[in-house]
Amino acid sequence: MRIVVLAGGIGGARFLRGLKQAVPDADITVIGNTADDIHLFGLKVCPDLDTVMYTLGGGINEEQGWGRTDETFHLKEELAAYGVGPEWFGLGDRDFATHIVRTQMLSAGYPLSAVTEALCDRWKPGVRLLPMSDDRVETHVAVTLPHSGSAAGSGERKAIHFQEYWVRLRASVPAEAVVPVGAEQAKPAPGVLEAIAEADVVLFPPSNPVVSVGTILAVPGIREAIADAGVPVVGLSPIVGDAPVRGMADKVLAAVGVESTAAAVAEHYGSGLLDGWLVDTVDAGSVERVEAAGIRCRAVPLMMTDVDAAAQMAREALALAEEVRG
Amino acid sequence: MRIVVLAGGIGGARFLRGLKQAVPDADITVIGNTADDIHLFGLKVCPDLDTVMYTLGGGINEEQGWGRTDETFHLKEELAAYGVGPEWFGLGDRDFATHIVRTQMLSAGYPLSAVTEALCDRWKPGVRLLPMSDDRVETHVAVTLPHSGSAAGSGERKAIHFQEYWVRLRASVPAEAVVPVGAEQAKPAPGVLEAIAEADVVLFPPSNPVVSVGTILAVPGIREAIADAGVPVVGLSPIVGDAPVRGMADKVLAAVGVESTAAAVAEHYGSGLLDGWLVDTVDAGSVERVEAAGIRCRAVPLMMTDVDAAAQMAREALALAEEVRG
Numbered sequence: 001m002r003i004v005v006l007a008g009g010i011g012g013a014r015f016l017r018g019l020k021q022a023v024p025d026a027d028i029t030v031i032g033n034t035a036d037d038i039h040l041f042g043l044k045v046c047p048d049l050d051t052v053m054y055t056l057g058g059g060i061n062e063e064q065g066w067g068r069t070d071e072t073f074h075l076k077e078e079l080a081a082y083g084v085g086p087e088w089f090g091l092g093d094r095d096f097a098t099h100i101v102r103t104q105m106l107s108a109g110y111p112l113s114a115v116t117e118a119l120c121d122r123w124k125p126g127v128r129l130l131p132m133s134d135d136r137v138e139t140h141v142a143v144t145l146p147h148s149g150s151a152a153g154s155g156e157r158k159a160i161h162f163q164e165y166w167v168r169l170r171a172s173v174p175a176e177a178v179v180p181v182g183a184e185q186a187k188p189a190p191g192v193l194e195a196i197a198e199a200d201v202v203l204f205p206p207s208n209p210v211v212s213v214g215t216i217l218a219v220p221g222i223r224e225a226i227a228d229a230g231v232p233v234v235g236l237s238p239i240v241g242d243a244p245v246r247g248m249a250d251k252v253l254a255a256v257g258v259e260s261t262a263a264a265v266a267e268h269y270g271s272g273l274l275d276g277w278l279v280d281t282v283d284a285g286s287v288e289r290v291e292a293a294g295i296r297c298r299a300v301p302l303m304m305t306d307v308d309a310a311a312q313m314a315r316e317a318l319a320l321a322e323e324v325r326g
Numbered sequence: 327m328r329i330v331v332l333a334g335g336i337g338g339a340r341f342l343r344g345l346k347q348a349v350p351d352a353d354i355t356v357i358g359n360t361a362d363d364i365h366l367f368g369l370k371v372c373p374d375l376d377t378v379m380y381t382l383g384g385g386i387n388e389e390q391g392w393g394r395t396d397e398t399f400h401l402k403e404e405l406a407a408y409g410v411g412p413e414w415f416g417l418g419d420r421d422f423a424t425h426i427v428r429t430q431m432l433s434a435g436y437p438l439s440a441v442t443e444a445l446c447d448r449w450k451p452g453v454r455l456l457p458m459s460d461d462r463v464e465t466h467v468a469v470t471l472p473h474s475g476s477a478a479g480s481g482e483r484k485a486i487h488f489q490e491y492w493v494r495l496r497a498s499v500p501a502e503a504v505v506p507v508g509a510e511q512a513k514p515a516p517g518v519l520e521a522i523a524e525a526d527v528v529l530f531p532p533s534n535p536v537v538s539v540g541t542i543l544a545v546p547g548i549r550e551a552i553a554d555a556g557v558p559v560v561g562l563s564p565i566v567g568d569a570p571v572r573g574m575a576d577k578v579l580a581a582v583g584v585e586s587t588a589a590a591v592a593e594h595y596g597s598g599l600l601d602g603w604l605v606d607t608v609d610a611g612s613v614e615r616v617e618a619a620g621i622r623c624r625a626v627p628l629m630m631t632d633v634d635a636a637a638q639m640a641r642e643a644l645a646l647a648e649e650v651r652g
Contacts, residue, residue, distance in 0.1 A: 042430035072400055078423030082448050084430070093419040097404030104368035104410070122408050 002027045003318075004199040005127075008212025009036070009048040010065040010246060011238060011304070013055035015205035018310020020056065020126055023318065028127040029195040031222070033207070034112065035132075035139040035180045035215035038163045040089055041079065043099040044106055047163070048212065049116055049131060050098055057123025059094075065246075068094040088168040113189040130195065132216045135186040139211050141165040141255070142177035162211055171248035175255040178210055183218040188225075196225040201321045203314075204235030204274070206245060206302060209265050210252040217273075227273055232321035234276035235269060236313060237262035240302055241282045263289040271295050276320040278302060278313070296324055328353045329644075330525040331453075334538025335362070335374040336391040336572060337564060337630070339381035341531035344636025346382065346452055349644065354453040355521040357548070359533075360438065361458075361465040361506045361541035364489045366415055367405065369425040370432055373489070374538065375442055375457060376424055383449030385420075391572075394420040414494040439515040456521065458542045461512040465537050467491040467581070468503035488537055497574035501581040504536055509544040514551075522551040527647040529640075530561030530600075532571060532628060535591050536578040543599075553599055558647035560602035561595060562639060563588035566628055567608045589615040597621050602646040604628060604639070622650055 001023060005016060007030050016030060033048045047066065054060040054068060061067045071092035080087050091099070098119060105115040111134035120129055139162035144155040159179070165171060196202065204213050213235075217223040226233055238249050239262045250260035258268045262279040263286035269277075271294030279286055284299035291297050298320055304310040327349060331342060333356050342356060359374045373392065380386040380394060387393045397418035406413050417425070424445060431441040437460035446455050465488035472481040485505070491497060522528065530539050539561075543549045552559055564575050565588045576586035584594045588605040589612035595603075597620030605612055610625035617623050624646055630636040 041426050042433055043426070072398055072419065074398055074419040075401065075423045075426070078420045079427065082423065082427050082445070084427050093398065093400040093422075094404045096419075096422065097401045097408065100367050100369070100401070101405065101408050101410050107368055119408070 002198055002200045004029050004195050004202045006031050006204055006213050006216045007052055008033045008207030009051040012205045012207040013052045014304045014310050017307055019314040021307055021311040022314040030127045030129045031132050031192055031216055033212045033216050035137045036162050043103045045099050053123045053125055056125030068092055130191050131189050133186040133219050134189045137180050137182040137186050140179050140181050141175045143173050171251045175251045178252050178255045180215040180218045186219045188219055188221050193225045196229050199231055201231055202226050202233045203317055206236040206238040208247055208249045210256055232275045232324040234317045234321045235274055236278045239265055240280040262286050266290045266295050267293050275324040278316055328524055328526045330355050330521050330528045332357050332530055332539050332542045333378055334359045334533030335377040338531045338533040339378045340630045340636050343633055345640040347633055347637040348640040356453045356455045357458050357518055357542055359538045359542050361463045362488050369429045371425050379449045379451050382451030394418055456517050457515050459512040459545050460515045463506050463508040463512050466505050466507050467501045469499045497577045501577045504578050504581045506541040506544045512545045514545055514547050519551045522555055525557055527557055528552050528559045529643055532562045532564040534573055534575045536582055558601045558650040560643045560647045561600055562604045565591055566606040588612050592616045592621050593619050601650040604642055
């Protein structure tokens with residue numbers, strides 16, 4: 001079975017670990033979000049690709065869900081001592097090696113897809129990990145930052161990098177707009193469209209529908225390839241009980257005018273793209289609404305408390321795909 | 327008193343620490359060797375500048391004489407796990423920060439002299455540290471590397487980076503030639519010629535006369551400025567009892583046809599440049615030969631066993647300078 005998964009960071013990575021356990025013999029291609037990539041200290045950092053690679057390769061910090069296990073932060077301490085920022089992005093000493101190797105290879109002229117393959121030669125994630133694009137796409141978030149000491153409501157409107165919104169500001173102000181800068185000009189990375197065309201099923205893990213799966217779909221050609229593939233496309237809701245399981249999906253959904261409910265996210269993807277949708281059991285009441293939108297829907301437990309739980313979710317998604325296939 | 331010191335790495339740095347203790351109120355400008363700089367992992371590494379900066383700024387690993395105190399090597403471990411070399415150059419996690427900041431500033435267009443000043447803003451070495459040049463100069467060493475399994479004497483002649491000769495090969499094969507590539511086209515960094523012109527005394531610490539002080543002197547204009555300054559120029563022998571105190575001065579002296587003796591090094595600099603020369607007490611027998619070459623010479627203890635010993639050496643050098651001044 002050939003499975004294509006569109007993945008963001010932590011949620012995507014943990015779902016993939018469950019998927020591998022559920023169907024160990026499947027041929028899995030992961031199309032990873034690169035729109036939250038950021039240049040820091042002259043280095044190219046790809047948080048989502050790395051989270052997938054470290055999680056599936058056994059190097060992830062399990063507690064926080066990102067970054068390396070057995071990590072130290074001496075380099076970061078020194079950068080701070082030099083007064084060189086940003087200080088709000090937590091790069092550990094081991095993690096830095098990945099960014100140094102990546103940056104060196106990119107500087108030598110290799111595209112990100114080739115670099116990612118080289119990094120995976122070490123981590124052996126057990127999936128084929130492709131960046132959505134070798135071209136630069138960068139999610140910017142429009143926010144209004146209050147002037148210090150000024151009345152609420154007044155402030156400076158500006159566009160900031162998604163990582164600044166999420167990591168530095170911790171999504172503490174509303175996202176007024178979310179723009180994947182460069183997406184329109186981006187081309188799918190080599191292998192992306194081919195993998196979709198050859199897939200038996202396409203899965204959307206419980207990743208952020210706007211800044212993770214949404215940016216992947218914003219690369220021209222990818223949404224169309226999925227819609228045209230003629231195979232079941234099944235997603236898992238990242239919203240459980242009207243709140244995101246983790247992250248700031250509610251904030252960025254509001255920016256695109258979508259309510260933070262499992263049903264609304266399914267409708268946002270739409271029946272033109274999505275064939276099946278899993279909501280959590282607490283959202284069983286929304287199954288009817290989703291099905292009314294032309295998307296087959298089931299309510300199952302969607303909390304990835306451990307690998308077994310994630311594996312069970314993967315089995316439910318694949319079962320729904322078979323049901324769709326009919 | 328304005329003192330200009332031409333410095334290499336460990337020997338130069340330790341001498342400077344003694345000099346600062348001996349004359350705490352002196353205005354000291356250090357012209358640092360940059361010909362052993364190397365690009366590693368896409369980063370610009372300046373071993374001699376950093377050794378001076380760390381030593382005078384209190385961050386040096388005292389035992390080994392280079393690198394940072396309280397250091398870890400997790401990043402390097404990870405690079406090795408990625409199969410990315412070279413593995414023979416020991417960059418620690420804290421040390422990496424310096425190279426990342428430097429590389430980022432250089433990429434932004436700042437010359438090395440401005441970058442060095444910015445790094446020293448943190449370390450406050452108590453001297454003005456100038457690279458000899460903002461231009462790239464790189465010492466290459468011609469060696470014959472034996473073919474594996476072949477008879478001694480046969481082999482491949484090639485030019486390798488000085489760091490590869492010294493750190494990887496540990497100077498285990500003869501240096502057949504030593505060439506500061508790029509030196510002829512290099513210009514002294516801003517402030518170098520001015521500092522020399524305004525100096526009251528110029529000192530050559532017990533640094534390597536070929537690959538440290540020699541490469542600084544190879545930058546067109548520096549040797550001439552020192553010779554023309556009209557102030558005492560006093561050096562300290564890095565050779566004690568016919569062997570280098572540390573490093574591979576004997577190997578590179580052989581490459582330029584100079585014997586490894588305190589007297590021969592003085593003659594190599596020559597009376598056109600050098601006014602005074604300190605040899606170790608074990609080399610007292612060579613004082614007469616040095617003076618016969620027109621260079622005033624004294625035999626004093628030259629082992630920098632601690633800061634006090636280095637300070638005493640600095641006082642002896644300054645005393646000899648005053649004697650020369652007459």
